[in-house]
Amino acid sequence: MMHDPTNIIPFFVIIPLAGAFIISIVGKRLKWLPDVMGILATLGLLSISILSVRFVNLYGTLVYTVGGWKPPIGIAMVMDGLTAFFVVTINLVAFCVALFSINYMERFTSKWKFYALFLLMLGGMNGVVVTGDVFNLFVFLEIAAVASYALVAFGTEKHELEAAFKYAVMSSVGSLFILLAIAILYSYTSTLNMADMANVLIKKGEPSNIMLMVSVFFIMGFGLKSALVPFHAWLPDAHPSAPAPISAMLSGVLIKSLGIYALCRMFYNVIGVSDVTTSVFLFLGALSMIVGGILAIGQWDFKRLLAYSSISQIGYIVLGIALGTPLGILAGLFHLFNHSVFKSLLFLNSGALEYSTGTRDLKQMGGLFKKMPITGSTNMIASMSIAGIPPLSGFWSKLLIIIALVQAGRFGYAVWAVIISVLTLAMYLKVLRYGFFGQLKEKLNKVREVPIFMKLSMIALACICIIGGMLLVYGFGRFFLNPAADVMFEGTKYAAVTMAAVQ
């Protein structure tokens, strides 16, 4: 029993929660503990998530029965290709962010509160991804969301509190829609287990009006969490206001695990996609891509520019995934991984700039490349990657999305994707031009490079940006990317696969 590979699944939730609660008890007295605990917990999570990729490749879908109760009745935790892909993405970014926070969070008074909330948020995100139960998904989603409200307000300045309040109100409205949809779904299918729910829905046959309503609620709720355009208003305030490591987590993985993952899981594997939902997703994706890109280019606040750019890139991801073709899904997921890496790197860069110069306004920077070579070069790699310059990872994923759009005959969307890609290049050239090149400002003469751990974490992420394109190579892709895309492409066959995996 102890050598059962499914035993690692609950640890994705146990490790961060235990870390958070231990820090909240003793973190105030033992000053060294929060740092060590943060690093150890995220490192442990990263290693078991890499292990889980291997297990999924060896044994196929794994199902953990919590408390020994069999799934249709008990709570299940499911580890399949898509989940393994997401836990690696989340915990990779979380580890780099925890490394960065060691030095960066020195400026704030209560570092232990930061780590406790950070691990709580991480636990929530891992829980959302790992669970196989719709109500548990909601609970974990709320854990992650509530922790993130507190983290956005962590600086307790006036504008931070305002942004956090706005975020809390809008996100709660989204959560209410999700809860309502889950309640309706529960009364319609009499089950909460995702696999069982999918089975019941297949047996019911033709989609009814109730399912239409549930779909609309889910699109509103999860769309709000993932900041698709009509629901994006909270993001440009909330993401810049948080401390930089948290902005990296929020933009890098939170909107993806709470928004995109939940959306994909519910629509592809449980409810099943129809032509209507496909065209709605395509439209929302394209709209986010265009609106986010156009709004981003006019920003002078570095972090605000990055936040709008996140909306735009989420648009790309949704556009790829919504196509529903194998290549489209693969490209969307690949772009999701790349975006988590380079967007969190860009936010960490903005944190490093703020740490050294004390400002986020691009107009007040300039010529910092000589003063901060590591920050400058990692920023250049990330910017070029997000803009889609050939050898870097962002190029391959955008290329794949555009090829997939052309293959599916969606030429209009493909043209827009190319145009916005050029716009992305323009906005990041603006960052490089005003931030790192040009004349060094007089008062920035004393600026120094950031401390060692911040450098390390930025270098690690930059390396992943460079070698990210390798994921497409057959060997890596087969283990990591393709199983995830297959889970989504198989659609509601998920139910049969999961039920068969229950011992």
Added chain:
Amino acid sequence: MSRKHEKGMSLIVKTITRFTVGLILLYGIYILSHGHISPGGGFAGGVIVALSFIHLMLAYGKETALKKLPKNVASFFESSGAILFLGIALLGFTGGYFFLNFLSKGQPFRLFSAGIIPLCNIAISFKVGAGLFTIFVALVLLTFEIGKKK
């Protein structure tokens, strides 16, 4: 109101509170310890336990209540409740599963039955009770600080 009663509410409220606050606390403990055999449980019991302290604070002012249950102690109880709950869940691994009910279930409808469920209820009540109390204290102290600034 005379200056003598500045701290807290009037004499009538204080007297009634003195009689009822212990009963409320006991009722909360009753609810949480019978969570597995009757309606209620850790959450409801914890809320009622917290209400007894909040009641004290409303009637006698925050100094009296914070003397009975200081902030640090409350936040310690809150975190230890969570740790306790997680620990009980982890002990399930002795039987092979996370959250396994590894204790003997006993006879149904007895107070000492249902394995780990009463223990979980106690852990939840720590978390919820101390959490609710600290939220209330935070709200009270925050208004106080804003008032001072003016």
